[in-house]
Amino acid sequence: MFPNLLNNGQGFKTADYYAANEVGQGRVAGFDADIVVLQPRDDWRFGYRIWSEKRTGLVVKTQTLDASGHVLEQAAFSELQLNAPVQADKLRQMMGSTEGYRVTKAERVRTTPEAEGWRLKAGVPGFQPQSCYRRPVSPVTSVVQWVFSDGLATVSLFMQPFERERHDREGLAVLGATHTMTRRVADRGGDWWVTAVGEVPPATLKAFLQGIERRP
Template identity: 60%
Template structure:
């Protein structure tokens, strides 16, 4: 397996944190996975929103609310990670701090597309730019957004998460190329406070939810920005990824995978790795392409970690790794369609 695929899978927690920052999520105890939803006391009084209306409401809430919270992300394979997050926004700009409470000590700051990760044990700061910041829902531009063609949504009940009343919304795929979701949306604002990723049988692959949350917290954007200053004596590592296009690198798809639009493409010059990113507005897939190395690239196949699946395959003189929170069939479709054009 390429060394980049596990790293991307490990960034699931970071994605969960950023998803929280745009409207998502700590884990309740394992028994909570099977806890029944509370019945809706007034179902006839509620307007049934479309899938686009539900997701747009969740995304908009994330751009308007400050909050502080603790959350946990858990996978069906037993892995669990927690973090503390401070999020400030003004409707356009986003600033946040995420402190990992498990695993390696680290603090991650994001200001719009600028991301700094502080690693105190090595006195290192990793600096990068992320145009796509891993939000859920990561709705595409209106002219590109056909999410209603591939998902349905309906309200299935009510519940309480971290002390807040929430609507439970079931988001289901119309085909076998994507997973379903069960989303807890705070009633007043629409802010996502809990999220479950579901497989084809409705089993929970991954869950994230606030365990403690303070909405409209007095979090100041200027204070968070001030904390992004690099301490004296710390080393700064800048990502060498540069934006490019698949065509410029000699790659393309024979045919698109239904619902997935290309959103970005980067080349890591030092490592010679191309990353091509696709999204359908909820799920995302990354294709990594690099020169085949007989000593490192030993095993082809499909591997799973919670909702994240990884496919590795040799294509002529290249090694292809497809990673995404999608069923294996989706990764196979991408890998089969990828072709070298020069």
């Protein structure tokens, strides 16, 4: 019943980059849970400690761990009721009340890095390209988002034209397990601002930023 965290049969070779070890049992939100640690086999990704409810396999708590085993971020249920009866009429009533809500449709166009003039000359082990979209950020400017994943961790690259007033400094920002790194990329047609975001070590983002370039 344990969830398929190593993504067997889903196109990822996650088991080549993480080792799974059961380390004991615990209780979360009043339920007994098995605890498994996913230990990265290299330095390109973080580890995870995961609690799954014994009977259903539901993940009830997760921790993201750095190379020293320190907790960078965690999420857990504080209250949980399994097999709760669902009252369809009450759900429909809640969903039908839209007062105070506003519908906003995100504008995005599926594209490819090649069509947008980008390529990755050197990839990061285990991370596979998943999707690429172009999103408008102003009437005259758009940003391209290129997404990579190793089956557990995800990295997004955002590419947009360089604007001196907004893009004043390259660098790294950290919020919990999420790291953000920026780089200015030169091109004959004009400079670009590339931002890498993901719950991965800074070295991983740096490798992505060093590997991305404009197509000749």
